[in-house]
Amino acid sequence: MEISGVVLGAPDARSLAAFYERLLDWHRDQDEPDWVKLVPPGGGTGLSFQTETGYVPPVWPHAPGDQQMMVHLDIRVDDQATASAHAAASGAKLADFQPQDDVRVHLDPAGHPFCLWTEPAL
Known part of the structure; x- marks a missing residue:
């Protein structure tokens, strides 16, 4: 498979x-x-x-009773600030809740969360 x-x-x-x-x-x-x-x-x-x-967008982060996300995309980027600006220019919204310093959560125009992340420095 x-x-x-x-x-x-x-x-x-x-x-x-x-x-x-x-x-x-x-x-x-x-x-x-x-x-x-x-x-x-x-x-x-x-x-x-x-x-x-009848599409209902997910709520990020969800609380009891909210529509939960069923999937999210993790997108590896080289430069988080540049990628985040590109995402916003493409039509994404930066999520209010950011759970990690090395990840930026955005919402696509339909409300699906996606994460922009970078490889940790060695």
Whole structure:
């Protein structure tokens, strides 16, 4: 078995895919009204988006009774400040709650949290 992709639900698959195209500089491999798949330039596991009727965005951090996140993306970056500025320019929102100094949690336009992190210095 091999995981071939990760799928994020959204109120509009194409809109969320456009955000991740800007953020990651990946290209569309599949593009349908309610389904879009992005793939990295060098190949590898893709990232897909599907339109979900009645989509409810997750709450970060969640509290009892809140919509919980089902998945989040960890994105390794070389420079956290530059990557965070790029994420904001692409349409992400910096999360109010930041649990770690070496990670920056952002929310994509559909509310999914994603983390920008750097390798620890040796």
